[in-house]
Amino acid sequence: MPPTHTDGRSAAKVVGPPAAAAPPPPTPSRPPRRATFWRRTTPWFFLAAPLALLVTFTYAPVANMVAYSLTDWDGVSPDLNYIGADNYIEIFTRPELFQVFFVSGYYLAASAVQIAAALYFATILSFNVRFRNFFKGVLFFPYLINGVAIGFVFLYFFQDGGTLDSVLALFGHESDRAWLGTSNSANISLAGVSVWRYTGLNFVLFLGAIQSIPGELYEAAELDGANRWHQFRYIIAPGIRPVLSLSVILSISGSLSVFEIPYIMTGGATGTETFVIQTVKLAFQFNKMGLASAAAVVLLLIILAVTWVQRRLVPDDRVDLV
Template identity: 65%
Template structure:
């Protein structure tokens, strides 16, 4: 009986370390964050003053805080374009083309770079007289140079483009791995039936990688809501580029309003969970047959 009990409990012994780390470094901080959100606290005092739902009311009623949600729209649009570009190149490079491995490396390389390094590189690219202006001038397009980060009408487009350039490689690798997992016999049968590349993409590739496409949309939308590195490094949130996470960071560490910043973080977490739930309802994770 003792040996049978140990055999039944042994799987939990393997899970226990990972579960302990998950609880200590994820669920406990989230619980503390929710607790802080109902208080006013500067992060230094020993005591915290309860304020009920006041922090949440301020997040949704103070224009300074809810307006930054609109900036995420630029990144959402860029993330959809990123998925389209990644899916296109993953489809093309899944077939036999020249220099296929070279293009794979070129597309995936930006994702390997540190986000801070990417921010500084593109900061020099977009600055007045920087790389982009120099290239435009060299091609006789000097009249089209702009304040790419200084103009509020262009700054968010520049930052969203930078984010798209960086994360396209991740979506590309996910799509490419999923496409290559589709059995080659299906393509051979489709070619015998006269299907061209477009038909193979529409009736074989898209249904076959539906789960990965759904996952990519979830990652894209949640990532768009939580953008931080690119705008913080390149503009510091100036010129209308302050995102919700940058605003929360400044609220917590610059203005020492930990309770309000925690409420903003809880709102962001709730939004991501709701978007993920809606996504899963629209695109359920069921078995999809190739048609």
């Protein structure tokens, strides 16, 4: 059979013109140098005022305090005699200057009580409790009162035949003791005043942290049969750990630097003198401003060291409850 002839156009593959290549994406133009400059410097304009205030009222006074600690300045004379580390040597070689730190132990124990009480009330009032707004105000109100007023109020509260003795007499207990007359009872009384005053601050911090925990976690825990104790142990306690760590730091530093209440109520008498009261007396009663400045530097270093150790032992890790 002879070969069959076919049309070449139908047998051959028709090839069209090559497709045009896609244009490259436009290169983003770089912002002008002036716009880049303003974008980088604008945040510093907003930070200028706070940084100026911070340097003026914090770092500059600290630097001056360190400089004064190396002199024998009396606080009045215009002459400053450089004596090196003699003030620091005197502080560490005079045991009576460090004995006042034992008084801070009372306030440290009181800080543990106030943190426990604040955590308890914050946990209770974070749930649906009757009159909880009233109790919130009652707990936070003492922190709003001026420290001088608190000192004078409790000075009459603890005096012989005062409010405390009258209340105890209503329950049949006749007390003839001087609450601020001995070292032990005076320090316990003053530490109790600090508990009454600062519990509200810790309460507000804990309450805010607890209320920031998602409510779905409580609902899921209730569906799983968890009671209030289980919710506190596995939801609330881990969720407020950063705030609890902050409260511990503030409590320790506050215990080491107590001044207002004991200075107003006793003036440091009957064994209630704290390190800060002693520093104030060195500066303004004995005119040893250089030695007082050295004592203030030592207290600052102790607080920084305690804070660093606490942060190392309890790192502020991010808590993920989900």
